[in-house]
Amino acid sequence: MASKTAIEWTGATWNPVTGCSKVSKGCKNCYAERFALRLQAAGNPRYVNGFKVTLHPELLELPSHWKRPRLIFVNSMGDLFHEEVPSWFIQRVFEVMGNCHWHVFQVLTKRPKRAAELAKDLPWPPNVWMGTSVEDTSVMQRIEWLRLIPAHIRFLSLEPLLGPLANLTLDGIHWVIVGGESGPGARPMHPEWVRQIRDCCVANSIPFFFKQWGGRNRKASGRLLDGRTWDELPPMTDHFLSLAVRGSYLGTY
Numbered sequence: 218m219a220s221k222t223a224i225e226w227t228g229a230t231w232n233p234v235t236g237c238s239k240v241s242k243g244c245k246n247c248y249a250e251r252f253a254l255r256l257q258a259a260g261n262p263r264y265v266n267g268f269k270v271t272l273h274p275e276l277l278e279l280p281s282h283w284k285r286p287r288l289i290f291v292n293s294m295g296d297l298f299h300e301e302v303p304s305w306f307i308q309r310v311f312e313v314m315g316n317c318h319w320h321v322f323q324v325l326t327k328r329p330k331r332a333a334e335l336a337k338d339l340p341w342p343p344n345v346w347m348g349t350s351v352e353d354t355s356v357m358q359r360i361e362w363l364r365l366i367p368a369h370i371r372f373l374s375l376e377p378l379l380g381p382l383a384n385l386t387l388d389g390i391h392w393v394i395v396g397g398e399s400g401p402g403a404r405p406m407h408p409e410w411v412r413q414i415r416d417c418c419v420a421n422s423i424p425f426f427f428k429q430w431g432g433r434n435r436k437a438s439g440r441l442l443d444g445r446t447w448d449e450l451p452p453m454t455d456h457f458l459s460l461a462v463r464g465s466y467l468g469t470y
Contacts, residue, residue, distance in 0.1 A: 222290065225448070234273065235253060235263065236253065237249065241352065241356050249268070249295065282318075285314045294404065296326050298335070322346065324346065325374055327349065332366055338464060346368060347372070348371065364388070370451050372391060373392070376395060377431065394428055395428065397429055399432060400433065405442070417440065424450055426449055
């Protein structure tokens with residue numbers, strides 16, 4: 218439910234909510250759904266409901282027991298802003314994140330409209346980053362909703378990238394992740410789609426993180442783009458973590 222992870226752009230995962238439902242093309246081959254059903258079949262008690270939305274209040278305080286600062290991906294196995302997650306529970310998650318000031322929490326949702334609607338009732342300390350997933354032009358409106366959220370760091374996860382994003386604008390965005398789909402039935406990602414986004418990030422001085430080419434065997438496909446890896450993080454991430462452990466926040470990034 219919370220552990221070290223192989224996800225390249227984070228250090229740990231924390232899942233106070235598990236389960237989700239499909240909302241767009243990027244959900245077709247959801248890795249979290251496959252994993253949840255596998256855990257259900259194995260008898261894991263936290264997945265008795267499979268991939269149905271399930272709250273885990275017993276896990277809310279878990280990050281407080283991790284004393285070394287970490288980058289923590291919130292809800293790798295679900296969506297915190299799913300319509301079946303009550304607003305009071307979302308508020309509790311945000312309270313925990315604010316109290317655990319020595320960590321950085323990376324919240325990623327496919328439902329930024331709900332996040333924006335609830336934003337005024339949530340605390341937004343500098344250690345809570347907010348992102349949304351965009352796989353093609355049909356869901357570009359998610360970026361507009363993300364811009365309305367008063368997070369210190371707003372980021373895009375363009376994964377699985379299923380088409381070109383020719384009209385992508387990065388105003389109000391502080392970090393971009395790109396990745397191809399992996400696993401059974403993986404849909405291909407064209408290199409020019411990635412280069413176009415990379416070039417847009419470079420032109421706008423936005424940190425760019427290339428996660429993977431994907432495919433059935435993602436390790437074999439690798440992570441090189443034009444002969445190098447791209448592992449950029451938001452400005453001063455390392456410095457923030459070093460300050461956070463002493464109980465201080467950076468005012469701006």
